[in-house]
Amino acid sequence: MAKDLNISLLLDFYGSMLTEKQRRIVEYYYDDDLSLSEIAENEGITRQGVRDFVKRSEGLLLEMEQKLGLVRRFREMMDGLQKIDEAAGRIREYNEHYIYAREIDESAKQILEITRRLCE
Amino acid sequence: MAKDLNISLLLDFYGSMLTEKQRRIVEYYYDDDLSLSEIAENEGITRQGVRDFVKRSEGLLLEMEQKLGLVRRFREMMDGLQKIDEAAGRIREYNEHYIYAREIDESAKQILEITRRLCE
Numbered sequence: 001m002a003k004d005l006n007i008s009l010l011l012d013f014y015g016s017m018l019t020e021k022q023r024r025i026v027e028y029y030y031d032d033d034l035s036l037s038e039i040a041e042n043e044g045i046t047r048q049g050v051r052d053f054v055k056r057s058e059g060l061l062l063e064m065e066q067k068l069g070l071v072r073r074f075r076e077m078m079d080g081l082q083k084i085d086e087a088a089g090r091i092r093e094y095n096e097h098y099i100y101a102r103e104i105d106e107s108a109k110q111i112l113e114i115t116r117r118l119c120e
Numbered sequence: 121m122a123k124d125l126n127i128s129l130l131l132d133f134y135g136s137m138l139t140e141k142q143r144r145i146v147e148y149y150y151d152d153d154l155s156l157s158e159i160a161e162n163e164g165i166t167r168q169g170v171r172d173f174v175k176r177s178e179g180l181l182l183e184m185e186q187k188l189g190l191v192r193r194f195r196e197m198m199d200g201l202q203k204i205d206e207a208a209g210r211i212r213e214y215n216e217h218y219i220y221a222r223e224i225d226e227s228a229k230q231i232l233e234i235t236r237r238l239c240e
Contacts, residue, residue, distance in 0.1 A: 087227040108207070
């Protein structure tokens with residue numbers, strides 16, 4: 001069973017939609033990197049039982065992404081904010097070196113504050 | 121039964137997580153503003169059946185928002201992008217009137233393009 005690293009990200013977004021037990025087992029497997037056998041021991045179920053839980057939960061997470069596209073949208077947003085941040089940085093730098101207009105500096109600083117807050 | 125206008129917004133985000141029939145009935149009710157009786161006739165079920173469908177679907181949509189907070193996050197993001205857009209607009213305007221540095225204008229324009237694309 002190959003570990004899909006995207007699952008960890010999907011888990012951040014959609015973990016709250018799984019049952020408590022599903023989430024716990026998938027987190028052991030993906031976030032804490034426990035083996036199927038270790039999880040089986042922790043949970044008092046068989047190794048095959050753990051595997052089924054993980055597979056079923058993976059399927060649910062992938063299905064939710066297919067329906068809601070939250071991770072895809074989030075990445076697009078982060079990518080756009082990154083580019084805005086860079087452009088505002090260039091404005092501040094140019095302004096600082098060649099012009100120094102307080103109005104421009106303040107607006108550029110405000111943009112940087114917002115992009116950073118939204119990217120947190 | 122009072123109509124909750126937020127449900128229409130939740131439906132935009134989470135509608136794909138409902139069954140086809142749930143979505144269709146809630147859309148008739150919230151987006152197309154049909155009455156319970158009209159929907160009952162369309163669907164060949166009782167008025168009470170429609171009411172139960174709507175209530176159950178509303179509950180599911182609200183539960184998803186409570187768990188995923190997609191609408192809340194989306195609003196925060198739109199609010200931030202709106203403020204970025206305004207700040208970039210001020211930079212362009214100031215630059216145009218008092219300075220005219222091509223570098224600043226280009227970066228500000230780039231920011232405006234991104235915010236508008238992300239807000240679409």
